[in-house]
Amino acid sequence: MPSITRRPGAQPGRPATAEAELLAAVRRLLAGGATFTELGVQAICKEAGVARSTFYIHFKDKAALLLGLGAEFTSSSFAIASSWQPQDGPEALADVFSHIVAVYREHAPVRRALAEVAAYDETVRAFWDAELQPFTAGTIALIRLEQDAGRIPADLDPVAVTRIVVPGGERAIVDQVDHGDPAADDAFTRELALTWWHGVYRRPT
Amino acid sequence: MPSITRRPGAQPGRPATAEAELLAAVRRLLAGGATFTELGVQAICKEAGVARSTFYIHFKDKAALLLGLGAEFTSSSFAIASSWQPQDGPEALADVFSHIVAVYREHAPVRRALAEVAAYDETVRAFWDAELQPFTAGTIALIRLEQDAGRIPADLDPVAVTRIVVPGGERAIVDQVDHGDPAADDAFTRELALTWWHGVYRRPT
């Protein structure tokens, strides 16, 4: 059987695109509902129309490929999120969350795969931790600044509250993206903003 | 090589304990820092001192064994959590969270494995969803009751807020258990209670 030597999607002008083909294949398979873990190198290569040996030229293993996919995600969100300050009010905070929800929806399959693999693979876990770390550091710093300015009570524990706001808030956003109606996104981001506003940034004394 | 026919830990009085031996072995391996995913049936059997064929007599596969381990977890927490009402005040809520944190610390390795596998295995995901579902339903119901009584504003979205409180709160607890100092547990549960109190249950109008 002579097989299909040239993959169909190969641009004639471009030099060598097996790598891009593999990344696109995984994106496609994930979007189709597959779980990254149950996805084998064989299946990925078949979907990509690429020889299995070619896979290992570009990626050490499946996890390395996922990190390549993760690059598409790298926090454009952080710049927007860190721009918010309590002076801007809860409506502006809701806008920040709307932006993050939009990013999460756009990259939902890849984000899901990253979270999935981060639970058992060290390198992916490190990548995702690094992704969230700026939010954690930024939130702690912001709370301390507000405490120094007397706008947040000094007896509030910044580290404990940041556990609630960052990993907790992220999880809530994931839940909305995975299970919630997109039409309800605005109501959700409003509630998230108001909960942090009255629960953390302007908690009554 | 004649091999060690009888495993060392076998109680002579008890009838057939290979199953318990396997469960204990996995608990041991998880507590030793292993990831459930990277744990093979072979490794489990070796640790348990049980023949590999015996494994399949008791469990269909690794996931089935994990569900057996999950039984040790089944929500004793829910009864305590559902007993709280806003009338009891935020200090009582903090006590509820302290109880949940204690349960999470006690079963940390198994809980971690359940969360890990739930990300890619359907049956484990269903088990864990069923575990959290009472909290979700209870929180939505509680908020609606408080709205009917006029103690929570009617324009608060109960479903959206419950995403924040239940999956979000659980994630925060996991973060505290996995990364936080146990000595700081009380400070954490206090902050969690106060955040939900002022952010949700007694949000200022």
Place this chain on the structure above:
DNA sequence: ATTGTTTTTGGACATAGTGTCCGGACAGAC
């Protein structure tokens, strides 16, 4: 003690996937 029942053993077997290697084919660039 002998017998019967139940559980476990240890190995065989088919299947499937991983990671490595290499000769050869094939493009675009010079």
Place this chain on the structure above:
DNA sequence: GTCTGTCCGGACACTATGTCCAAAAACAAT
């Protein structure tokens, strides 16, 4: 045309899974 880098396709050793079965051990009777 030849060179160069990429890709193919298959071979190979290895690891693990899941199924099966006859023999052995442990247990519970009488």
